[in-house]
Amino acid sequence: MDGISELLAGFAVALTLANLGYALIGTIVGTMIGVLPGIGPALTIALLLPLTYGLEPSGAFIMFAGIYYGAMYGGSTTSILLKTPGESGSIITAIDGNKMARAGRGAAALATAAIGSFLAGTIATGLLAVAAPRIVDLAVRLGAPDYLALMVLAFMCVGSLLGGSMLRGFASLGLGLAIGLVGIDFQSGQARLDFGLVRLLDGIDTVLLIVGLFAIGEVLYVAAHQQASTFGIASVAGQRWMTREDWRRSWKPWLRGTAIGFPLGTIPAGGSEVPTFLSYSLERRLSRRPEEFGNGAIEGVAGPEAANNANAAGALVPLLTLGIPTSATAAVILVAFQQYGIQPGPQLLDTEPALVWGLIASLFIGNAILLVLNLPLVGLWVKMLHIPKPYLYAGIGLFALVGAYAVNGSSFDVYLLLVVGVLGYFMRRFGFPIAPLIVGAILGPLAELQLRRALDIAGGDLTTLVSTPFTVAVYSLLVLVLCVPALLRLRTRRAQQAAGVPTPDRESSTV
Amino acid sequence: MxxxxxxxxxxxxxxxxxxxxxxxxxxxxxxxxxxxxxxxxxxxxxxxxxxxxxxxxxxxxxxxxxxxxxxxxxxxxxxxxxxxxxxxxxxxxxxxxxxxxxxxxxxxxxxxxxxxxxxxxxxxxxxxxxxxEYETIVVPASSPYQKLDDLLAAIKADPKKVPIAGGSAGSADQIFIGLLAKEAGIDPAKVNYVPFSGGGEATTALLGNKVAAGVAGTGEFQEQVKAGKLRALVVSAAKPVESMPGVPTIADVGHPGVEFYxxxxxxxxxxxxxxxxxxxxxxxxxxxxxxxxxxxxxxxxxxxxxxxxxxxxxxxxxxxxxxxxxxxxxxxxx
Structure with a gap:
C-alpha cells in the first residue's frame, strides 16, 4: 500500500465532478450531524445505506468518508461555543474550549480545532496511504493486557478534571462508574442494575449521557440562574482567529494529538474518546501553565481535537487492510462494503484498488473541503452566541430531545435524557464536576472488559497483566509520572521551608 | 439440571x-x-x-x-x-x-x-x-492444531489453556461451541469461552495469536481464511459451503449431529x-x-x-x- 502512482490514480477517481459532489455533500452532512447533539456518524451512514443502494460504490464511500470526517469537525463547534458536545470525541473540547469562548476567545478555539483537525486528518491519512500494512502488523500484536494498560493511563486524565473539591470529583467519578455498569454484562450475559427495565438491558448510551448532562443540564441551569450566567463576550467583531501566541501554543499539541490518536484508532480499544482523554492529560502534564487547564488553555482544545480526527483515519487502517472495524462508524462502513458485495479483507487492495485508493484520495480532498468550509464559518458560528438566550437554549433543548428520540425512535430515551439532564443540573448547582462522571461511564466498562478478558485468556493468571513489554513500559511511565513530581514537590517544599518561604496552594477550578 | x-x-x-x-x-x-x-x-x-x-x-x-x-x-x-x-x-x-x-x-x-x-x-x-449463516471454528495460521480433533483434545486435556474467542455471552457462537463440546464429551461450561464484541475484535486477537481459536459466522473469518492468515478447522454445515472452500464440514469431522446455523x-x-x-x-x-x-x-x-x-x-x-x-x-x- 505504498505506491504514489496508486494514490494518484485514486485522485483521478476522487476528482471526477460527481465524486467531488459526493465528497461535498458528505462533508456538509457530516458537519451538520456533528453539530446536532446525539446523532452521530455511525447512525447517519446506517440510515443512508438503503438510499445509496443505486449509487456507484466509489461515490457512496467517498460520501461516507466525508460524513465520518465532517462529524469530527462539527462536533467541536457546539462543544466550544455552547458546552454541549455532539459526539463523545469532543467531550474534552467542551472543557477548555467553552471557557475560551466565554472569555471572548471563541474564534481562536474554533480555529485551532479546525486547523488541528485538518493537520491531524491529513497527516493521518498520509500515514494510512503509505504505511497501513506495517502499522496493522504492529497493531494486532497488542492484546487485552495492553489495552488495559492504555485504559489505566487514560484514567489519569480524571486527575486533571476533578476540579476544586477532591471529594466532589471522586463522587462524580464513582457515579459514572456505577452508570457504566448498567445493562447486560457482556462477558457473563447477566443483567446488572437494570431495575427490571428491558430498555436498560443494553446499558445507558454514552451519547445520551453526554447530551443529557451537558446540554439539558446547561439548559436547566441557564433557565434557573438566568441573571447569574452571562457569556461575557466583549466584542466578537474584533476577535482574531489566532494570535501568534496561539499558533505557538497550538502546533505541538496538534502533532502530539495526531501521534496519540492515529495508533489508537488502529486497535479496537474504545472509540474516539480514549485518545482525547490521553491527549488532554498529556498536554496538561507538559504545559508550563497547568493551572490554565480547565480555565481556557488552548492546548486543551488543540490536542484532543487533533487526536479525534487522527483517530478516525486510524480506524480505517485495519478496516481497509484486514476488514476489521475498530469503531462503530467503521463497522457501519463495513456493512456498506458488504451491501455492494465487496468483502473487505486482506485482499481488498488487490481486488478493489480503484475503490480503496479513491477513498483514501477523497479523504485528503474531504479534509481540505472541511477546512475551507469551517474557517470562514468560524465568524458565523461565534455570532450564534448573540442569539438571545431564551431562543438559543430553547433550540438546544429541542435539538437534544429530538436527537435522543431519533436514535432509537423510543420515548424511553427521551425520559432517560430528561432524568440525566436533571442530574446534570443538580450536579452543576452543587458544584460537582461533570467530566469525571462521563470519563467513568466510558472508561469504566472498557477497563473492566479488558481486565476480565485478559484474565480469562490467561486462565486467571494475574501476571499476564504485566507480561508484555508494552504493559511494563506503560506502568513504569505511570509510576514515574505519578512519583517524580511528588518527590520534586517534597524537595522544593523542604528547600522552601528551609528558606522560610510559605508554600502557595495550587489553584484549581471546577469544570 | x-x-x-x-x-x-x-x-x-x-x-x-x-x-x-x-x-x-x-x-x-x-x-x-x-x-x-x-x-x-x-x-x-x-x-x-x-x-x-x-x-x-x-x-x-x-x-x-x-x-x-x-x-x-x-x-x-x-x-x-x-x-x-x-x-x-x-x-x-x-x-x-x-x-x-x-x-x-x-x-x-x-x-x-x-x-x-x-x-x-x-x-x-x-x-x-x-x-x-453457518458457524466456523478457526485457529491462527501458526497454530499447532491442524484438525478439529487436535483442538478438542487440547480442550479436554486442560480447558483453561485453550481460550476460544467468540461473540457475546449467549450468542450463536457460544451456543455452537457448547453443542459441539457436549457432543465431544466435554462439559460446555468448562470451555474457556472469551466473549468479544462483534466485528473485528476477535479477528484481531486471533491474528495477534492472543487466543487459541475463534468461533463466528463464516462471513466473519472467510477473507482471513482465504488469505491464509487463519485456518478453518470446521464449518457447521452438513454439506460443503461455497464461501469456505475445502473446509471440512461438521459431518466430515464426525459430528454430523451438530449441524447448526x-x-x-x-x-x-x-x-x-x-x-x-x-x-x-x-x-x-x-x-x-x-x-x-x-x-x-x-x-x-x-x-x-x-x-x-x-x-x-x-x-x-x-x-x-x-x-x-x-x-x-x-x-x-x-
Whole structure:
C-alpha cells in the first residue's frame, strides 16, 4: 500500500465532478450531524445505506468518508461555543474550549480545532496511504493486557478534571462508574442494575449521557440562574482567529494529538474518546501553565481535537487492510462494503484498488473541503452566541430531545435524557464536576472488559497483566509520572521551608 | 439440571434429525406460489439498529416483496434493544394486528431465554425461516492444531489453556461451541469461552495469536481464511459451503449431529385468522422463488434456509429445546 502512482490514480477517481459532489455533500452532512447533539456518524451512514443502494460504490464511500470526517469537525463547534458536545470525541473540547469562548476567545478555539483537525486528518491519512500494512502488523500484536494498560493511563486524565473539591470529583467519578455498569454484562450475559427495565438491558448510551448532562443540564441551569450566567463576550467583531501566541501554543499539541490518536484508532480499544482523554492529560502534564487547564488553555482544545480526527483515519487502517472495524462508524462502513458485495479483507487492495485508493484520495480532498468550509464559518458560528438566550437554549433543548428520540425512535430515551439532564443540573448547582462522571461511564466498562478478558485468556493468571513489554513500559511511565513530581514537590517544599518561604496552594477550578 | 441432561440430549438429537430433513425439504421446494395475493401495506419491524443483520434482512425482504409485486408498499421500522426483545415486547401484545411483521431469529430466541423476559417467541406466529449463516471454528495460521480433533483434545486435556474467542455471552457462537463440546464429551461450561464484541475484535486477537481459536459466522473469518492468515478447522454445515472452500464440514469431522446455523426468520403477531396467515406464508413463499431474492442471497452470501408455515413452527419448537438445553448447561439460563 505504498505506491504514489496508486494514490494518484485514486485522485483521478476522487476528482471526477460527481465524486467531488459526493465528497461535498458528505462533508456538509457530516458537519451538520456533528453539530446536532446525539446523532452521530455511525447512525447517519446506517440510515443512508438503503438510499445509496443505486449509487456507484466509489461515490457512496467517498460520501461516507466525508460524513465520518465532517462529524469530527462539527462536533467541536457546539462543544466550544455552547458546552454541549455532539459526539463523545469532543467531550474534552467542551472543557477548555467553552471557557475560551466565554472569555471572548471563541474564534481562536474554533480555529485551532479546525486547523488541528485538518493537520491531524491529513497527516493521518498520509500515514494510512503509505504505511497501513506495517502499522496493522504492529497493531494486532497488542492484546487485552495492553489495552488495559492504555485504559489505566487514560484514567489519569480524571486527575486533571476533578476540579476544586477532591471529594466532589471522586463522587462524580464513582457515579459514572456505577452508570457504566448498567445493562447486560457482556462477558457473563447477566443483567446488572437494570431495575427490571428491558430498555436498560443494553446499558445507558454514552451519547445520551453526554447530551443529557451537558446540554439539558446547561439548559436547566441557564433557565434557573438566568441573571447569574452571562457569556461575557466583549466584542466578537474584533476577535482574531489566532494570535501568534496561539499558533505557538497550538502546533505541538496538534502533532502530539495526531501521534496519540492515529495508533489508537488502529486497535479496537474504545472509540474516539480514549485518545482525547490521553491527549488532554498529556498536554496538561507538559504545559508550563497547568493551572490554565480547565480555565481556557488552548492546548486543551488543540490536542484532543487533533487526536479525534487522527483517530478516525486510524480506524480505517485495519478496516481497509484486514476488514476489521475498530469503531462503530467503521463497522457501519463495513456493512456498506458488504451491501455492494465487496468483502473487505486482506485482499481488498488487490481486488478493489480503484475503490480503496479513491477513498483514501477523497479523504485528503474531504479534509481540505472541511477546512475551507469551517474557517470562514468560524465568524458565523461565534455570532450564534448573540442569539438571545431564551431562543438559543430553547433550540438546544429541542435539538437534544429530538436527537435522543431519533436514535432509537423510543420515548424511553427521551425520559432517560430528561432524568440525566436533571442530574446534570443538580450536579452543576452543587458544584460537582461533570467530566469525571462521563470519563467513568466510558472508561469504566472498557477497563473492566479488558481486565476480565485478559484474565480469562490467561486462565486467571494475574501476571499476564504485566507480561508484555508494552504493559511494563506503560506502568513504569505511570509510576514515574505519578512519583517524580511528588518527590520534586517534597524537595522544593523542604528547600522552601528551609528558606522560610510559605508554600502557595495550587489553584484549581471546577469544570 | 443434571437429571434432565440425558433427556435434553435425546431431544436435541430428535431436533437435529428434524433439522436435517427439514432443511432438505425446504431447499428442494421453492417452486414459487403463483397464487399469492398481493398484500396492501406492510410494516416490517427490524428488531435492531440500522445496518445490523436484522435490519439488512428486513430491507432485503422489503425490496424483494416490492420488486416481485407481492406487496404494494412495505415499510421497515427499526426497534433496537436487548437482542430484539424490546421489539418482541412491542409486537406481541398487538394480537390480530394486520399487516405487521417482525424479523426474528436465533439471537432473539437466545435473548428471551437469557434475559428471562415474560414475552417469548410463542407469542408470535411463525411465518417463515428465511436465511442462515453457518458457524466456523478457526485457529491462527501458526497454530499447532491442524484438525478439529487436535483442538478438542487440547480442550479436554486442560480447558483453561485453550481460550476460544467468540461473540457475546449467549450468542450463536457460544451456543455452537457448547453443542459441539457436549457432543465431544466435554462439559460446555468448562470451555474457556472469551466473549468479544462483534466485528473485528476477535479477528484481531486471533491474528495477534492472543487466543487459541475463534468461533463466528463464516462471513466473519472467510477473507482471513482465504488469505491464509487463519485456518478453518470446521464449518457447521452438513454439506460443503461455497464461501469456505475445502473446509471440512461438521459431518466430515464426525459430528454430523451438530449441524447448526444462525437463522433469521419472519413472524407475525398471534391472533391472526387462518386466511391472513396463509396470505403471509404465500407471499413469502413467492418472494423466496423470485429472482430479486435469489440475487440478494447471492450478493450477500446468505445461506438459503427457507422453511415456511407450520413446518417452520414445528422446527422452531425443536430448536427451542436444543438451544435452551445448551444455554442451561452454560449457566446462562436459570
Amino acid at each position: 443434571r437429571i434432565t441432561r440425558t433427556g435434553t440430549i435425546a431431544a436435541v438429537l430428535a431436533a437435529l434429525v428434524a433439522t436435517v430433513s427439514a432443511c432438505g425439504g425446504g431447499s428442494a421446494k421453492g417452486g414459487g406460489d403463483q397464487g399469492a395475493k398481493q398484500l396492501a401495506r406492510l410494516n416490517i419491524i427490524a428488531p435492531a439498529a440500522p445496518g445490523s443483520g436484522w435490519d439488512q434482512t428486513a430491507r432485503a425482504v422489503q425490496d424483494s416483496l416490492q420488486k416481485a409485486d407481492l406487496a404494494r408498499q412495505v415499510e421497515v421500522t427499526n426497534v433496537p434493544g436487548a437482542s430484539g426483545t424490546v421489539a418482541l415486547a412491542q409486537v406481541a401484545p398487538q394480537k390480530g394486528k394486520k399487516d405487521l411483521l417482525i424479523m426474528s431469529g436465533l439471537a432473539m430466541m437466545s435473548g428471551v431465554l437469557t434475559n428471562g423476559t415474560d414475552v417469548t417467541l410463542d407469542d408470535l406466529t411463525p411465518v417463515a425461516r428465511l436465511i442462515g 444462525n437463522w433469521r426468520s419472519i413472524m407475525a403477531p398471534n391472533g391472526l385468522t387462518a386466511e391472513q396467515k396463509k396470505a403471509y406464508v404465500d407471499a413469502v413463499t413467492a418472494m423466496h422463488a423470485s429472482d430479486g431474492w435469489k440475487t440478494t442471497l447471492k450478493e450477500r452470501a446468505w445461506e438459503d434456509t427457507f422453511l415456511a408455515g407450520d413446518e417452520f413452527g414445528t422446527w422452531l419448537g425443536q430448536e427451542q429445546t436444543r438451544v435452551s438445553g445448551v444455554l442451561t448447561e452454560l449457566g446462562l439460563v436459570k
